[in-house]
Amino acid sequence: MADQAKLSRHNPYTNHVFHRVIISALVLLLSCTAATSDRQPPLISQLAKDPETSLYTISVKADKSPLLLDLAGSLVWSTCPPSSAHSTVPCESDTCAVAKQQSSHRCRYVDGGRFWENREPGPSWCACAARPLNPVTGQCSTGDLTSLTMKANTTNGTMELRPEESFAVVGACAPGRLLGSLPAGAAGVAGLSRRSLSLPSQLVAQRGFGRKFSLCLPAFATFGDTPVYLPTPERGFIDYTTSIPYTPLLTNPANAGGYYIPVKGISASWHGADAAAALPRGALDIDVRTGRGGVVLSTATPYTVMRPDVFRAFAKAFDHAIIRGKVSFMERVPATKPFELCYNGAFPMLKRAGLDMPYIKLELGDGATRNWTLFNDNYMVPVDGAMCVGILPMGPDGMPVDGEPAVVIGGKQLENNLLVFDLEKQVLGFSMLLSVQLSGCRSSYFFRN
The missing domain is CATH 2.40.70.10 (Acid Proteases)
Structure with a gap:
């Protein structure tokens, strides 16, 4: 019986179904939370400036790997574990349609667009393919739309509060080849644009804390309606x-x-x-x-x-x-x-x-x-x-x-x-x-x- 349970945990089809349930729940959360839950406290995150590139990063990923701050970016994206180890968004979902509409019209594929190479056949073939963009090089790639785990401190309007809170956002996976010319150690990009899958837009949908965010480069960013003293x-x-x-x-x-x-x-x-x-x-x-x-x-x-x-x-x-x-x-x-x-x-x-x-x-x-x-x-x-x-x-x-x-x-x-x-x-x-x-x-x- 124990062997049967172990086999079930590692069955690719079972994993795929489980991942789809998780990501579907996240998508539902994004669309409903703001209307059905109390207003949650704003978030605050410290920023850093890379001396080599003079660009800015934000460390909101749970593993604290920094993401490039991109005001024009429509997506959050990062390098990811192998396809069998991360969740995916169904290709026929509304979220997938939104991600495709938000793709940049002008980019050069870093990998020739060979997204499906070496993927195992099976249900994962219906995973939504997003198009993450490197705004520094103008290159892009294709990768699964997935759920990314994040962490940030909340604020009461005057102080940073501890401990950090965990949350998840819909984001795209990208190959390591797409990280060229980003600040040292950066694992991807945090898009901050007005589009619906940007980091601020998703946080508003989840937390209902007001459609505001602020930047004070190179020190900090706030998300939500909060004073800045x-x-x-x-x-x-x-x-x-x-x-x-x-x-x-x-x-x-x-x-x-x-x-x-x-x-x-x-x-x-x-x-x-x-x-x-x-x-x-x-x-x-x-x-x-x-x-x-x-x-x-x-x-x-x-x-x-x-x-x-x-x-x-x-x-x-x-x-x-x-x-x-x-x-x-x-x-x-x-x-x-x-x-x-x-x-x-x-x-x-x-x-x-x-x-x-x-x-x-x-x-x-x-x-x-x-x-x-x-x-x-x-x-x-x-x-x-x-x-x-x-x-x-x-x-x-x-x-x-x-x-x-x-x-x-x-x-x-x-x-x-x-x-x-x-x-x-x-x-x-x-x-x-x-x-x-x-x-x-x-x-x-x-x-x-």
Whole structure:
């Protein structure tokens, strides 16, 4: 009898049926929990910045292997055990149909799409095949849609609470070959887009804690409707989510999951010299017919990337502000790749917040409560004694985000900046550079216990 039980546990068909029952229960949970359960506490997770790639990871997997943080990503994906040891989603399920709709339209298969090679015949052939994407290389693969076990701390709005809570999300398996160019040790990607299988969307469906999440790179992320207490010099710790400006989030028909903001113009200012980028009319707008254009946020791109016509106009305006900014000893120097604009590094010091450098202003429209200003540390990068502008022209491989945007705002420009994604109201809160306000992401009250 014991031998019969042992055989049953290792029977591939029995395992497949068991896995399908588990994954079906998870899918049902995702669709029903928010409507039938009490609101659960928000989650918080610390982040890390990889010094080699300048990209960010989140360690929410139960085994703590980090996942690349990808604002544009539609899925959570990771390397997985062999197909006989992980659960699968039925290929005829609604969840599988959603996963296929969310697949990137532009990618190069890392394995030639040979998903079915070496798979054992049997019921597992009806496992849903998802298409995980590496946003750094633009490569993709195919792999089972499965259940991934996660862990994170909850928060009461002021402190990180312990112990961690376990939960599961629907995610995709991927081969190790897809991990190229990701931060060291990364096992996959945590997609944070507005699509229904992203990490924030699944957590909202499970926990019913409000359609919000926040990022404060490179320190932490919160999921759910929670205050974020950061220090101020005059008032001590305050809830920054109530005092920062907000801008509407736009929807792009070609990239419905992306976080687009309504930038209408770009300018540079320094010591009384103001220079607006001479952009063609509508250069930053989204083309509603093709989905091209617009300004989108990305945490999988280290620096802001501009379409060539936009970059030329920006570079001319920035140079103008430097030259006419009444600091006679400033001069352009040969650039170090990948940068295009580098200066001699002799910028004067400010009393409170680093070097005295031009302000770059993203002029927002469509109901934004304030323009978005980039200060020194949000764009300047020290390179071999020079200071280089961390804003780049588009390269020969095109834009790093789907939909051919006009501008991709990268991690350097988002760092040390509290970003609150309110998907109920479809708005983005942005603090701008916290160090200029004598605050910072690493000073959060969450981790003071």
